Amino acid sequence: MSKNTHSFQAEVAQLLHLVTHSLYSNKEIFLRELISNASDACDKLRFEALDNAALYEDAPNVEVRVAFDKKARTLSITDNGIGLSQQEAIDHLGTIAKSGTREFMSRLSGDQKADAQLIGQFGVGFYSGFIVADRIVVESRRAGLPADQGVRWSSTGTGDFEVETITREKRGTSVILHLREDADEFLNGWKLKQVIGKYSDHISLPILMEKEEWKEGEDDKGGEMVATGEWEPVNKASALWTRAKKDVSEEQYVEFYKSISHDYDAPLAWSHNRVEGSTEYTQLLYIPAKAPVDLWNRDHKGGLKLYVKRVFIMDEAEALLPSYLRFVKGVIDSADLPLNVSRELLQESRDVKAIRDGSTKRVLSMLEDLAKKAAAAAAPAESPAADGVTDVVDKKEGEPTDADAAKASEDAGKYAKFYAEFGSVLKEGLGEDFANRDRIAKLLRFASTTSDAATVSLADYKARMKDGQEAIYYITADTLAAAKNSPQLEVFKKKGIEVLLMTDRVDEWALSYLTEFDGTPLQSVAKGAVDLGKLQDETEKKAAEEAAEAFKPVLEKLKASLKDKAEDVRVTTRLVDSPACLVVQEHGMSTQLARMLKQAGQKAPEVKPVLEVNAEHPLVKKLERDEAHFDDLANILFDQALLAEGGLPEDPAAYVRRVNALLV
Ligand code: ADP
Numbered sequence: 001m002s003k004n005t006h007s008f009q010a011e012v013a014q015l016l017h018l019v020t021h022s023l024y025s026n027k028e029i030f031l032r033e034l035i036s037n038a039s040d041a042c043d044k045l046r047f048e049a050l051d052n053a054a055l056y057e058d059a060p061n062v063e064v065r066v067a068f069d070k071k072a073r074t075l076s077i078t079d080n081g082i083g084l085s086q087q088e089a090i091d092h093l094g095t096i097a098k099s100g101t102r103e104f105m106s107r108l109s110g111d112q113k114a115d116a117q118l119i120g121q122f123g124v125g126f127y128s129g130f131i132v133a134d135r136i137v138v139e140s141r142r143a144g145l146p147a148d149q150g151v152r153w154s155s156t157g158t159g160d161f162e163v164e165t166i167t168r169e170k171r172g173t174s175v176i177l178h179l180r181e182d183a184d185e186f187l188n189g190w191k192l193k194q195v196i197g198k199y200s201d202h203i204s205l206p207i208l209m210e211k212e213e214w215k216e217g218e219d220d221k222g223g224e225m226v227a228t229g230e231w232e233p234v235n236k237a238s239a240l241w242t243r244a245k246k247d248v249s250e251e252q253y254v255e256f257y258k259s260i261s262h263d264y265d266a267p268l269a270w271s272h273n274r275v276e277g278s279t280e281y282t283q284l285l286y287i288p289a290k291a292p293v294d295l296w297n298r299d300h301k302g303g304l305k306l307y308v309k310r311v312f313i314m315d316e317a318e319a320l321l322p323s324y325l326r327f328v329k330g331v332i333d334s335a336d337l338p339l340n341v342s343r344e345l346l347q348e349s350r351d352v353k354a355i356r357d358g359s360t361k362r363v364l365s366m367l368e369d370l371a372k373k374a375a376a377a378a379a380p381a382e383s384p385a386a387d388g389v390t391d392v393v394d395k396k397e398g399e400p401t402d403a404d405a406a407k408a409s410e411d412a413g414k415y416a417k418f419y420a421e422f423g424s425v426l427k428e429g430l431g432e433d434f435a436n437r438d439r440i441a442k443l444l445r446f447a448s449t450t451s452d453a454a455t456v457s458l459a460d461y462k463a464r465m466k467d468g469q470e471a472i473y474y475i476t477a478d479t480l481a482a483a484k485n486s487p488q489l490e491v492f493k494k495k496g497i498e499v500l501l502m503t504d505r506v507d508e509w510a511l512s513y514l515t516e517f518d519g520t521p522l523q524s525v526a527k528g529a530v531d532l533g534k535l536q537d538e539t540e541k542k543a544a545e546e547a548a549e550a551f552k553p554v555l556e557k558l559k560a561s562l563k564d565k566a567e568d569v570r571v572t573t574r575l576v577d578s579p580a581c582l583v584v585q586e587h588g589m590s591t592q593l594a595r596m597l598k599q600a601g602q603k604a605p606e607v608k609p610v611l612e613v614n615a616e617h618p619l620v621k622k623l624e625r626d627e628a629h630f631d632d633l634a635n636i637l638f639d640q641a642l643l644a645e646g647g648l649p650e651d652p653a654a655y656v657r658r659v660n661a662l663l664v
Helices: 010-026 029-049 086-092 101-107 112-122 125-131 181-186 189-200 250-261 343-348 350-378 402-432 434-443 458-463 480-484 487-494 507-511 538-561 591-599 618-625 627-644 652-663
Strands: 004-007 064-069 074-079 133-141 150-155 160-166 172-179 207-215 224-233 269-275 281-287 303-308 311-314 329-334 446-448 451-456 472-476 500-502 520-524 568-571 580-583 610-613
Touching (some): 010 125, 029 074, 029 125, 029 189, 029 250, 029 311, 125 133, 181 189, 189 207, 189 250, 250 329, 269 350, 281 350, 329 350, 343 350, 350 402, 350 434, 402 434, 402 507, 458 472, 472 507, 538 568, 538 618, 580 627
Parallel strands (some): 064 207, 303 329, 472 500, 472 520, 568 610
Antiparallel strands (some): 064 074, 133 172, 150 160, 281 329, 446 451, 446 500
C-alpha cells in the first residue's frame, strides 16, 4: 500500500479541536492515556495468546518503553502488545467507536472549562496526544502478521491522517509525539518519571526508561544528562488491587480510578477487599462523582473490568453487577474462573453469581455509609458528655482537628451528590433486585411537602407520621411545581400530613414494586378513594356522608354527561379549594404514566379516570341550580381537572368555547 490520505470522522475532527483548546491546563494527562492504551494492548495480547501462544513470537515479556529525543523534539511510547493492522489503524485511530459520542458532542457548551470537564469524563484517550504534539506518528504491527505488514499512521491533528505500509520487525506499537514549542518540559527524564509515578504506578506491567548519567560539558560549558543505553523500570509494576490496602495511598486509589474510568473527578468512595469463601476474588469498587454521558444509553453495559488471576479478560463485564448499579467502576479479579471464560459463560457461572451478590452488597453498604455520614452531619452535634461520663482528661490525641472537620463536611455532601447523579438509576433496583429491595428503599430520598430538595428518606417520613396515620402518602407529577400545587394534596395540607413529591420519570414504575416500607403501606394520593382512616374524626365523616347523600341526584346526571370521559364520578373529601380532580382506580395506571408512555410512542391502555368533585365548592353547587348550562359546566369541570394535573383537554377549542360562553 502506498501512502493514502483519509479524513477523520466528523466527530473526531471536532473532538481534536476541543482537545487541543480545552485540555491545555492539564497537559500531562496525555501520558496517562497513552500508557494506559499501551497497557491495554499488552493485556489484549496476553488474552489472545491464551489460545495462540505463537503470538508472543520471541518476546514473551510484555512491557512499555518511554523515550525522548531532545534534538528531534520527540517523545515516544512503545509497547510490544497486540499492535494494529492497517485496517485497525484506520478504523481505531480515525473514528470514535464509543457509544454516546453524538450525545456527548451535543452537550458541549463552548465554555472551555465546562467542556474540559465533559471531555475528561468522556475519555479522549489516544487523541490527548495532540495536547502536546503538533504531529503524531504511530508505527505498528499486529502480533501474528508478517514484518512487511506494518503500518505507519501520521497526522497533524487537523482534518485528516495518512497511512502507509512499513516493515516492522517487532510486534506492537510506537506512538511518536512531535512536541509543540511549549511542551519542552516533557523532554526531561526526571519530569517524565514523576508523571509516570503519579499516574501509572499501578500499571501491572513494567514501564521502562533509559538510565541517564550526568556528563560534564567540555570547556566549562556546563553539563547535561545523557542516556546510557541501559533500560530500567520506573513504576512499581504490580497491579494496584493485588497490593495490601495499607500499601496503597489515597492518592493512588484516586489515580487508579481516573485511569480506568477516564474521569477527571475523584470518586466519591471506594472499597477494596479480598473475598474468601466458596469463591475467591478481589474487588475494588468505586462510586463516581459524576454520571457519564451515556449512562442512559441502552447499550451502556457496566463499569467493571474482569481479570482472572491478574490476566485481563474483559471490559464492561455486565454480569458482575446488576444493571441498576451500572455506574460503579472498578476491577474484579477472580481466582476461580477459567481464563477462557466468555460473556455467555459468565451469565451461567455460579462463581459469577457469588461475585455479583457479594459486590452488590458491598456497593449498597458503601452507599449506606455515605448516607450515614450525611445524616450524622445533619443531626445536631452530640456532646461527648451526653452519656453522662465527663471526660476530664485533657485529651489531645484523637481530638477533631480543622482538617477532620473539613473532611466531615465534605463527606456530608457526598450522598446528596451521589443521589443527584445516580438516584434515578438506583431506583431501578426496586424492580430489579428483590433480594435487596429493603436496603434499596432505605437509600431512596424524595422531595416532600416539607422539603423541596430530595432529602427525605422513607424512614424520616415514618418518624414524622401523625398519630393515626396509616400510610406513607405520595404523589407523582411531571414537575415539582405541578406536584406541590396538585388539588389532590389539599386535604393533606389542611390536616398537616406530609406527602412525598415524586417527579422522576422512573418513580411511578419503581414505586409499583414498593408497596410497603417497614410495615407501612405506600399510598398514591391520586389513586383510589382517599381514606384518611383515623385521621378523620367522626363528625367530619358524618358530614361528608350526608353531603354525598344530598348530592346523589346531581351525581347521576354528571355521570351521564361525562360517560365518555370518566370511568366514574364521585364525591370526595380530599378537595378543599378546588372543585374537582381526577384520580385513577386503586390498581390502575396513573394518567401521568399513561401520558408518558404515549409521548414515548408506546401503547398505553386507555385509562378513563375517575372524576372526584368537591360538593362544597360554589362551582359544583352551581350545577344544582343552572340546568341550562349543566352539560357545559360538567365538561368544564372535567377538563379543568385534567389541566390542573398537567394534561390537555381532548378538544381544547371546545373547552375554550364553553368557558367563554359562561364568561360573557
Ligand atoms: P479507547 O482506548 O478508550 O478505546 P482511544 O482513542 O484511546 O480509545 O483508542 C482507540 C483505539 O485505538 C483503542 O480502542 C485501540 O483499539 C487502539 N489503540 C490505541 N492505542 C493502541 C496501542 N498502543 N496498541 C494497540 N491498539 C491501540
